[in-house]
Structures are given as structure tokens and as C-alpha cells.
Amino acid sequence: MNENSQHDVARTVLTGEDIERVLTRVAFEIIEANKGTEDLVLLGIPSRGYPLAQRLAQRIAASTPNQLDPASLVGQLDITMYRDDLRHSTTRTPAPTRLPAGGIDGKVVVLVDDVLYSGRTIRAALDALSDWGRPRIVRLAVLIDRGHRELPIRADHVGKNLPTAKSEKVRVHLAEIDGSNEVIIEASA
């Protein structure tokens, strides 16, 4: 058990190895649901959804016989200006939206994020997406579904369902951003 502060107690629920294993399963689920990789686009939601989308794209590309370039599958979708709490929260710096060269029109877009909680981020992502094109299908992949939805949104691919109390916080650490890989739950003591 790690002590984060005098008031927060943190416990690890996924190690780096667990995350790798879970992402491998989710990558194969995505291929299975799409019956291959045709028209597939993975769009990560900043900040941690993007490195997760890249990791999934690497696995998916490596599974194809012609060793697809992962970069042709993956992009990043900024949702900052589409959030429904814009008027109440402190200003966030928008991240650039980057789509793969083929765009998203007619594609099967898999939105990728680290945590699914209220569902408001994904609602914003669906709004943002419609400004960039009209995918044929939109699916959702998340590393952690911690419940407590406030909108009618569900994930198609879930790395781990994590029952949580509302007072808890789920923190995903990824090497690309945080320098280490783990998922922890912080509970206010």
C-alpha cells in the first residue's frame, strides 16, 4: 500500500504488466468486432487516451499479415471546447486534434480513453467527432470502467470493470506521460 499524502490512501489495482495484458485482449476484441482492420480508426482522447490508442494501434497493426503502419490507424481527438462544464471549470489548454490521413468519413472509429466515469467526456467526444466527419460506426474502448454514469453511455470494450465509491479517484499512470505504468485507486481516509 502506498501513502500519497496524510489524507489519501492509494492501492494499486493494475500493474504495468496487467495493463499490457489487458490492452492485448482489448486490441483483439477490437479486431474481432470489426472483422479485421478495414476502415478502422482509433482516436485517443487527451491526455491518456492517446498513448493508450497508440499502444492498441501497435498491437492491431502487428496482427495484420502485411504489418500495417500503426500511424495509419491512430489519431487524437480534442474535446476541450465541447465539455459541458466549460463555464464552471478552470481553463484547460486544448490539445490538437490529429486524424489519420484517411480521415473519419465512413470509417469505424473507436474512441479510446483511460477512465469511463460519468460519461460526460465521451458525450463531448461524440460532439467533437461530428465536427470532423461522419463515421460509419463509433465504438468506445476504455481501460477502466469505474461506474457512476450520469448519461446513457456504455463502453464496447472494457479493460477492467472497477467497482468504486464515488468518493474514490481512479488514477491511470502511463509511462508516456507519467513515467510509470499502473492504475491506482485513491480513497480519502
Ligand SMILES: O=P(O)(O)OC[C@H]1O[C@H](OP(=O)(O)OP(=O)(O)O)[C@H](O)[C@@H]1O
Ligand atoms: O466519464 P467522465 O466523468 O467524463 O470521466 C472520465 C474522464 O476523466 C478523466 O479525464 P480528465 O478530465 O481528468 O482529464 P485528463 O485526461 O487530462 O486527466 C479521464 O481521463 C477521462 O477522460
Ligand SMILES: O=c1cc[nH]c(=O)[nH]1
Ligand atoms: O476517478 C476518476 C474519475 C474521472 N476520471 C478519472 O480519471 N478518474
